[in-house]
Amino acid sequence: MRIPTLLLRQLMRLVLLLACVSSLTFVLMSNSPIDPVQAYIGADMLRVGEEQRAAIAEHWGLNEPPVQRFFTWLSAIVRGDFGTSIIYRQPVVEVIQEKFMSSISLLMIAWLLSGFIGFAAGVAAAMKRGTWLDRIIQWYCYALSSTPTFWAGVLLLLLFTVWLPIFPVGLGTPIGVRADEVSWLDRAYHMILPAITLSLVGVSHIALHTREKLIEVLSSEYITFARAKGLSGLQLVWRHGLRNILLPAITLQFASFSELFGGAVLIEQVFSYPGLGQATVEASTRGDVPLLMGIVLFSTCFVFVGNSIAEWTYRIIDPRIKEWYKHEA
Amino acid sequence: MHLLDIHQLSIAFESYDFRMRKRTMPVIRELSLSVQAGEILAIVGASGSGKSLLAHSILGLLPEHAAISGKLTFDGQPLTDRRMRQLRGNQIALIPQSVQYLNPLMRVGQQVEEAVRIGNPKLERQKVFERFRLPQAAAAMYPYQLSGGMARRVLVCIAAVSGAKLIIADEPTPGLDEQVAQDTLLVFQQMADQGTAILFITHDLTAAAQIADRVAVLHSGELMEIAPASSFTGEGTALVHPYTRALWQALPQNQFIHVKGWQS
DSSP, X not given: OOHHHHHHHHHHHHXXXXXXXXXXXXXXXXXXXXXXXXXXXGGGGGGSOHHHHHHHHHHHTTTSOHHHHHHHHHHHHHTTOOOBOTTTOSBHHHHHHHHHHHHHHHHXXXXXXHHHHHHHHHHHHHHTTTSHHHHHHHHHXXXXXXXXXXXXXXXXXXXXXIISOOSOSSOSSOTTSOGGGOOHHHHXXXXXXXXXHHHHHHHHHHHHHXXXXXXXXXXXXXXXXXXXXXXXXXXXIIIIIHHHHHHHHHHHHHHTHHHHHHHHHHHHHHTTOOSHHHHHHHHHHTTOHHXXXXXXXXXXXXXXXXXXXXXXHHXXXXXXXXXXXXXXX | OEEEEEEEEEEEEEEEOTTOOEXXXXXXXXXXXXEETTOXXXXXXXXXXXXXXXXXXXXXXXXXXXXXXXXXXXXTEEOOHHHXXXXXXXXXXXXXXXXXXXXXXXXXXXXXXXXXXXXXXXXXXXXXXXXXXXXXXXXXXXXXGSOHHHHHHXXXXXXXXXXXXXXXXXXXXXXXXXXXXXXXXXXXXXXHHTTOEEEEEESOHHHHHHHOSEEEEEETTEEEEEEXXXXXXXXXXXXXXXXXXXXXXXXXXXXXXXXXTOOO
């Protein structure tokens, strides 16, 4: 199959996925007990009269049937208009852009850290199978994969901000400093703890998976033969093991974009970190449908890209699949 | 002096049954044999007779739950686990029994080159490919791209480039067409003539009798008999053990006799 055909097929899948996800979100939001007007007004409820509230609802088009509202939104999307966020009173695209910019570094650092540490831990555990090192790594992984992310976040907060005050308690920038005076160092300093928390939890998946895979590979016949050829230890694993386990590990890591995003939602909430995760929570609890829909579309694309990359790495690393593509082309 | 001397080798696998009682399953019992430099010793037996385990035990490649007893001597010195690890790949080489033993994700040229112990790996690989009539282009291929016969020749190449004094060939000929199989046997003979000892593990008694100096017959982990290859002729009257004789006589080109009681 030719590569353009493949890309086109991938694109069609994405469109279909976006349609499903956005309509599902819309159904959920229009059935949610949250009254957007009330959420918008908040504490000023007493000072805003019935008439004014009706006027707001009218202005937002809340009185129209949900199906019509959905299609109004959809036709605007097709024209490239994502609407205006109710709570931020800014275009949705701008909000997402701004929030994502502060989230992306957090996400990428957590992703890279968990990938490298997890892979290394998995390899170490498999190579030292049955020893205390293996047991510690396994124990850590099982303990963490059964730990809720937000709870781990709270624990780390307690540990590193209260008992050992090394890191700031929350937020993305220091308090009392003007936005244009915040240095990248300040931002990095505020990002370390959330990023570590997020990667700590992400490590266990990749480590356990890599351990399993490497143990399987180490008991394979070609490893036996490589031993017979005189290879051993790290050299053996480096030459004959890594390539064979790297592919599934990379795939898993790219496919974990969804968990990464889900983790970010919780972690940003715990650390009051002003990123896309926190915006998601805000948008859904305060009934900001345009923003939530925008975030849903965006995060779907984000996860979809991760999965697509996972699929395409096979073509680069596994010669059997690479040659197959070449042959089919 | 013998190059390899195996004295009273026993291998058993330990396992636990459902009541967690330790059970020991013997697979090789008190086996003794020896190989000289330049000699081809064939080890013949049906599948399940413990031939491959014997090969792996000499290289120290048995799984951890294997209980091994007996004394192995290589080149006059005891062959300990430590020494096995040092010797494998340069003094003792293996020709494994299937192409599954090639790394599926590594080019075969690289797999041959990493086995070279003396000289320029690339040059040695080119020479050995020529010797075994493999196209040089095959070096850039992955195992799945090779035909069965080519992959087997690659396995033979890997043992040949190591310059080992002892080559353990574990069923190297099945799946090869007649011509290539004959070529392989010829190569073994050439290597033996140059002083390499070869442990030729096979279930093909004809091939064994053709190139080996002596033939050891293995049955259910026990050594039945070690006979000179010249005994495998005519009706096999020179063979001592009834199992060996039965095996020889059962061959199609001999009498094709079915002997009751030896089918395990």
